[in-house]
Amino acid sequence: MATAETTTVAAGLLKQVYDDHISKVIPASSILQEEIDFVKDGQREGAQFNCPVLLSLPTGFTYGAGFASYQAIIASNVQYATLTGSNINLRDGIANDLISRAMNDKASFMTASKYVMMALQKSMSKELELNLLYGSSGMGQTTTIDATSSTTSTVHFTAATWSPAIWSGMEGNAISAYNNGSLVASEGAYTITSVNISAMTMLVTSSSGNATTLQALSGTTLDWYTNTAFGNQMVGLKGIVTASGTLFGLSTTSYSVWQPNTFSCGSAALTLGKVEDAAALAVARGCDEDLTLLINPVNFSNLVTEASSARRYDSSYSKKTLENGAQAIEYYGPNGKIEVVSHPFVKQGEGFLVPMSRMKRVGSTDITFDLPGFAGPALYLPSPTNTGVEIRVFTSQALFCEAPSHTVYLSNIVNSSN
Numbered sequence: 001m002a003t004a005e006t007t008t009v010a011a012g013l014l015k016q017v018y019d020d021h022i023s024k025v026i027p028a029s030s031i032l033q034e035e036i037d038f039v040k041d042g043q044r045e046g047a048q049f050n051c052p053v054l055l056s057l058p059t060g061f062t063y064g065a066g067f068a069s070y071q072a073i074i075a076s077n078v079q080y081a082t083l084t085g086s087n088i089n090l091r092d093g094i095a096n097d098l099i100s101r102a103m104n105d106k107a108s109f110m111t112a113s114k115y116v117m118m119a120l121q122k123s124m125s126k127e128l129e130l131n132l133l134y135g136s137s138g139m140g141q142t143t144t145i146d147a148t149s150s151t152t153s154t155v156h157f158t159a160a161t162w163s164p165a166i167w168s169g170m171e172g173n174a175i176s177a178y179n180n181g182s183l184v185a186s187e188g189a190y191t192i193t194s195v196n197i198s199a200m201t202m203l204v205t206s207s208s209g210n211a212t213t214l215q216a217l218s219g220t221t222l223d224w225y226t227n228t229a230f231g232n233q234m235v236g237l238k239g240i241v242t243a244s245g246t247l248f249g250l251s252t253t254s255y256s257v258w259q260p261n262t263f264s265c266g267s268a269a270l271t272l273g274k275v276e277d278a279a280a281l282a283v284a285r286g287c288d289e290d291l292t293l294l295i296n297p298v299n300f301s302n303l304v305t306e307a308s309s310a311r312r313y314d315s316s317y318s319k320k321t322l323e324n325g326a327q328a329i330e331y332y333g334p335n336g337k338i339e340v341v342s343h344p345f346v347k348q349g350e351g352f353l354v355p356m357s358r359m360k361r362v363g364s365t366d367i368t369f370d371l372p373g374f375a376g377p378a379l380y381l382p383s384p385t386n387t388g389v390e391i392r393v394f395t396s397q398a399l400f401c402e403a404p405s406h407t408v409y410l411s412n413i414v415n416s417s418n
Helices: 003-014 031-035 096-103 106-134 208-215 237-241 272-283 297-310
Strands: 038-040 048-056 077-083 086-095 141-147 152-157 174-179 182-184 190-196 201-205 222-226 261-268 291-295 328-333 336-342 351-354 359-368 380-382 388-401 408-413
Touching: 031 106, 031 359, 048 388, 077 388, 086 106, 106 237, 106 359, 106 388, 141 208, 152 208, 237 351, 237 388, 237 408, 261 272, 272 291, 272 297, 272 328, 272 336, 272 351, 272 408, 291 297, 291 408, 297 328, 297 336
Parallel strands: 038 359, 261 408, 291 336
Antiparallel strands: 048 077, 086 388, 141 152, 141 222, 152 201, 174 182, 174 190, 174 222, 190 201, 291 351, 328 336, 351 408, 359 388, 380 388
16 A cells, blocks of 8 residues: 555544643543643753752841941842753554545544544653653552462552552553562553552463562552552652652752652541641741642542532522532632642552642643654654554643642541442
């Protein structure tokens, strides 16, 4: 077949169904992608984004009457926060015989190909959302590991780091385990065979040697990452709100405005009172703006029940906030408005209270099918190894917060059944 001609036709047909940028058809679980604007990097120096930050105010005040001597100047301190976009690539494929139908059967091609594109877009959007939340922090932690066979292991997640939505649909994905930052076995050594949602476990397959290595670590806390992700990801929201040492090239120890806040829920259920107490920590640091709390759905349901019990239904009632359940909980705290949002990817034992207006996604491109460096239909690339073509999607971006001191990490949340 004439690969170049068919590729051009197929690309043209596909673009009648899908936009170049997937952000316009993001799944509902991509909350951060919808709420935080993508900003094309316009402040570049080499490969880095640079943002000036006022870290300390000028002091050296002079008091006293008469011909007093000025105190020495203690100048304000402005430095640059820097970050580099994290590159994420994903590819899928369509067989030659399917593409060839585009030459004489437009409807047949578009019907079959849309499912491939739908899966590609959803997978990439989910991976990006996980990066925005947990980049450089891992998707979950396991302790107990059972030997199922010589090549399979059942790993048990801790309740605090478990989120069913993270692992749903991940069967077949190659993942890596890290023990206190050290790689266990090799990159992508373990493949997810199945996930047991109710038991908070997953079954992983590997070589017998890698299975033995993993099983010997039962009782040790292991962090799990998508294959090749460790060390190559952006710093996600959790990394920002729990930062210590250095964040975006600036010291969290030396500068108080760069230190985030932490609030412990005391190994108990989350309540509206605790949310307000957590918000007060940010207010004490100068936060006077709206805050958004991202929590797991099981914790959100506790707050909905509490809000339902406390609410008096009068003329101010709105179905957008409460009607036999809720899309979101909105109320006023010490900072102003607090919006509580249920996010399926947030782990059960934690929450993130952040000023969305101070967040941005910075990089060279948001999710796109048009790969850099291609003037033609980059949507499709002839596969060098398979009888078909590859479809590729790409993004390069990182999450940035200009006011870490206005964020709060809520820890030690334990769900209680209603």
